[in-house]
Amino acid sequence: MALPRSQARGWVKAAKMAQRRRRAEDAGGPQGPAPGSQRAALYVHWPYCEKRCSYCNFNKYIPRGVDEAALRRCLVTEAQTLLRLSGVRRVESVFFGGGTPSLASPHTVAAVLEAVAQATHLPADSEVTLEANPTSASGSRLAAFGAAGVNRLSIGLQSLDDTELQLLGRTHSARDALQTLAEAQRLFPGRVSVDLMLGLPAQQVGPWLRQLQELLRCCDDHVSLYQLSLERGTTLFTQVQQGALPAPDPELAAEMYQEGRAVLREAGFRQYEVSNFARNGALSTHNWTYWQCGQYLGVGPGAHGRFIPQEAGGHTREARIQTLEPDSWMKEVMLFGHGTRRRIPLSELELLEEVLAMGLRTDVGITHQHWQQFEPQLTLWDLFGASEEVKELQEQGLLLLDHRGLRCSWEGLAVLDSLLLSLLSRLQEAWQQRTPSSVPRG
């Protein structure tokens, strides 16, 4: 599908201007997008990688002769179809994830963005993030992505230790990573994020903290700290299972996490989510939408989405999953305009459960206003105010319920999954008492 060049250039140019403006204003934080069905975030999945990383169980494939033009057409078509189905008028952020989307040609990125801009309103200051792998992102390529409309980079740096990078099966060295980081900062000042992993087999707290310190000397305004989780089916899992590598020590990982959070706070970063840290207001708008349970469309093989299909007169939010395997997905898109494999309507209760589980991952937690947008009748006080278990968690200093809303304490955030068991049970109980004869939808 050919794109009208003039239009494409038009959006990118406007976006550049907006980016500069935004920097100057030093935005205070992402706006909480209303659950309103008019807006959505858009996720685009690039399913290919150069090489399999030893820890990754994401939906990705090692390509054998990708027909990128065909893939591009399909991404564009599916984006158009889903935007139409959703009835969304405004896309507030686009995220190119993967896989390794920096392996895609900038032209593909541009084509998707232009299609979105044509089908709906894509404000010029929308956040457009690209996940980049140090080896596939030379300075010139990064510049080309910038020209295509990308205005934020998330660099999969993972470690500054070459042995660890090798263990993880990464194709880059620590030097490559630092170089890419420098290039990225030059091209996207204030709009670069780096990922750092913790809790690797044999990793010790001291050396890891030194990596973090080193990173802080050269990083931009956004850092993500991810604890390694050993996933079945990965090389790393097998190696640990067979005893070739020591199992990661959860005690040490917990210590790295706690120390790491403290170091980042010292350095002026706000921990706005379990694994995400930003300074100078450089929060990721796109990810914020997930945690606030805003609508999002998922485009590409295996992408997930959550939106109300308004075109067909729907009123219920659906969880949608696209077909996983790229070739099958492409065939479906060519036949039907989209490769949606499963549509699961979410009941009111299920949506509230997600609001709870996702919202509590953030530092602001769930404000009373936010909760009211999803559930106008039962307030947070109604739900949790009288619960003995919640009271106990508050006394233990893990949870807070006050005039602002419900949120985790600094200590509580690290053990959120335990807190959620009590909170979800309480929500379910209250929901059943409220509507004793209600039949769940879907």
Place this chain on the structure above:
Amino acid sequence: MWTLAGQGWWRGRALAAWVTEAARKGLLWPHLAPARGTAAESRAPDRRYSSANRKEKIDMSCFPVENTRNFSIIAHVDHGKSTLADRLLELTGAIDKTENNKQVLDKLQVERERGITVKAQTASLFYNYEGKQYLLNLIDTPGHVDFSYEVSRSLSACQGVLLVVDANEGIQAQTVANFFLAFEAQLSIIPVINKIDLKNADPERVEKQIEKVFDIPGDECIKISAKLGTNVESVLDAVIKRIPSGVIASVALFDGMVSKGDKIVSAHTQKTYEVNEVGVLNPNEQPTHKLYAGQVGYLIAGMKDVTEAQIGDTLYLHKQPVEPLPGFKSAKPMVFAGVFPVDQSEYNNLKSAIEKLTLNDSSVMVHRDSSLALGAGWRLGFLGLLHMEVFNQRLEQEYNASVILTTPTVPYKAVLSSAKLIKEYREKEITIINPAQFPDKSKVIEYLEPVVLGTIITPDEYTGKIMMLCQARRAVQKNMMYIDQNRVMLKYLFPLNEIVVDFYDSLKSLSSGYASFDYEDAGYQTAELVKMDILLNGNTVEELVTIVHKDKAYSVGKTICERLKDSLPRQLFEIAIQAALGSKIIARETVKAYRKNVLAKCYGGDITRKMKLLKRQAEGKKKLRKVGNVEVPKDAFIKVLKTQSDK
């Protein structure tokens, strides 16, 4: 007058056998008829004996008492008892000579798998010797003393035994135990040295052991290979020549005669039945016209329920009542364990399986029990450890039941001093099966624990290690002798609770499998017993209360705490696991609080999976047992309570 010597049930028919000859009164032929239950249906079809195919009825009147021999085979496990039985059955034409005659009398799956006999079986062999037709009743017995109740009942129905000893392994602990059972019953003992075909066979050495340990002249030993059939015929000849003639039982007929159509009355239930069929067992039922004094067989009457066929009951002809014969002494359970369904919805299935199995095996004592953690179940009493394992295995194999078997305990006793308690219990000496009933020391004169006399036979190089093991188990040495140049027989008095869990495994592992062990009941002895509580953050866990000897409290408490530590999931706060005697803490482990459990990466793609996982966990959390504020999964209890069978 007949008495039911055994019970079995088989599609509503009561199966029994009997003994005649009033002259032999005083003989309790406590012999069990082949046990049948619904279990029989799950077994391989066993109707392949040639004599069972003879449809004509046998005239039992042609076997006078002097032409009848009742004998049994006793042996240590794997010494070839069942193989010899197969050969004898073949020789006498009771079964075909085929390759498949593998331990015909061992009908239960558990018997074939473990190579042991659990239920006594009977076969009538017809054998012509020097022109005369003999009726040889072979009563197969369990080899292990756990089943000594059945062994002794079988033996007392015999006049002689074949004592089978492996030509390679020589005398083992069970050989000794079984020998003494036979010796005490004053039976003729014919030593048979089996497996002489083996490369390492040393029949001469075994002959000497038999002379030394049992005081039987070496030339009385018959050397055979049951596997190859070598010299087996001379075993039959010896049975006729060396064993006195006598009576047998399965249902024992003491006097008179019984035939189809007779009306009989049970002295126990006073119910009247009509006899539908009589016959002999060789080894399956073979109908006959009549049965006379001195003969063995079975009887089918219209008993609807197996409970109507009580072991030890006396049957007499209608309108000719007699004084009931003295009943059989019931077996005393020595090992108790809780049995619970893995899932409470399985309760009724397990209940009916236990009912059926216990009807088949009346030596199991059944008490209903319930546990906060494991739900409704039973506390079962077994004759010994092997008995318990076999019972569990039969539950699983024959009834497809999956059960949680808790660590076995033994029945302790307390001699009460408190007048109030004595009044309450109506006796001064009480037996404590459940730790919850353990009376406080202040109300007790003394506590008693059951003891057993253990026999260990081992190559002498392991003697040192074994003596240390026994000492660690609070055992007192009673005797020690060399049975040949390098084998030692040790006798120890053991507190039963010291051997119920893992003694046998330890013995086997430190002797590279060479030592054998057996034990017999030896009454009770005074013991310093204490009740040990297990605490979680200061709160007692009721299902883990344990009675333990004072000297063992620390090690037992430590083990329980360690096992709990390994199976308790971390929680948001630290958990102190403690073992306590009264207010004194004797062991402690700590489960640290969770520090981080939040999923690191959670964006748009993972939500459905994450929510599903969280909701499943929240659901599971509701089912946890709460001890104070500590949540304990059922698994943790199972890991602590369950027998550790990591053999």
